[in-house]
Amino acid sequence: MTVEANPTSLPNLPPGPLDASAGPPDATNGKVVIRLSQIAKNYQVGTETVHALRGVDLTIYKGEYVAIMGPSGSGKSTMMNVLGCLDTPSSGRFELNGIDVSDMDDNRLADIRNQEIGFVFQTFNLLARSTALHNVELPLIYAGVNAERRREVAIEAMGQVGLADRMLHKPNEMSGGQRQRVAVARALVNHPSIILADEPTGNLDSKTGEEIMGLFEVLYKKGNTLIVVTHEEDVARHARRLIRIRDGLIASDEIITHKTAVSA
Numbered sequence: 001m002t003v004e005a006n007p008t009s010l011p012n013l014p015p016g017p018l019d020a021s022a023g024p025p026d027a028t029n030g031k032v033v034i035r036l037s038q039i040a041k042n043y044q045v046g047t048e049t050v051h052a053l054r055g056v057d058l059t060i061y062k063g064e065y066v067a068i069m070g071p072s073g074s075g076k077s078t079m080m081n082v083l084g085c086l087d088t089p090s091s092g093r094f095e096l097n098g099i100d101v102s103d104m105d106d107n108r109l110a111d112i113r114n115q116e117i118g119f120v121f122q123t124f125n126l127l128a129r130s131t132a133l134h135n136v137e138l139p140l141i142y143a144g145v146n147a148e149r150r151r152e153v154a155i156e157a158m159g160q161v162g163l164a165d166r167m168l169h170k171p172n173e174m175s176g177g178q179r180q181r182v183a184v185a186r187a188l189v190n191h192p193s194i195i196l197a198d199e200p201t202g203n204l205d206s207k208t209g210e211e212i213m214g215l216f217e218v219l220y221k222k223g224n225t226l227i228v229v230t231h232e233e234d235v236a237r238h239a240r241r242l243i244r245i246r247d248g249l250i251a252s253d254e255i256i257t258h259k260t261a262v263s264a
Contacts, residue, residue: 032061120183181215
């Protein structure tokens with residue numbers, strides 16, 4: 001679902017806390033969210049050309065839960081940057097919701113990121129002096145949503161991740177897990193086409209990391225399209241599809257049939 005930058009196109013978040021009991025969406029519904037065709041990305045390092053991605057083809061459908069893994073230098077981070085519209089490919093075609101974003105300028109890419117992609121980062125990337133609620137409101141501010149409506153939607157999103165009682169706390173007054181939940185709420189408010197998570201448990205202890213992956217499981221079952229970039233096998237195994245990157249190419253692409261049981 002595409003959300004235009006205006007106050008009338010807002011996420012229709014279901015009431016009440018997220019519920020893991022709902023069944024997963026049909027990821028074979030045929031709606032393509034991401035299509036990469038022969039994507040290459042080259043960097044010039046001194047006199048040397050680094051081929052970070054070497055003609056990658058990839059299709060991701062609405063409602064899929066995908067993990068991307070790869071060792072250092074594999075092209076995994078470059079892949080994340082391209083998928084998140086944080087960087088443009090050197091060649092090839094990248095379609096996001098049927099729109100070719102391969103050659104867009106920085107301003108248009110910023111609009112696409114705000115409307116289509118919800119980011120969850122390892123380091124949370126929260127404004128330290130702002131409340132949790134204001135941090136969640138930020139994408140709606142950039143989208144031009146009026147103050148009353150964005151506050152209403154942000155409050156609802158905070159409730160969805162179980163932080164209704166922490167809305168006025170600042171990040172330094174919250175645990176790592178709570179801060180990551182704020183980041184997830186922020187990723188959800190514009191109802192993006194994809195949620196892109198970069199090492200979402202990297203700064204968390206194992207118990208809190210499992211709680212965050214449980215939250216992702218619930219988001220998946222609510223029909224969200226999730227892409228998790230990680231170097232941790234146990235994190236990747238929460239997904240339903242695992243893509244391994246090596247030497248700038250997709251080395252393997254497997255369906256995960258034996259999932260680790262998690263709870264929100």
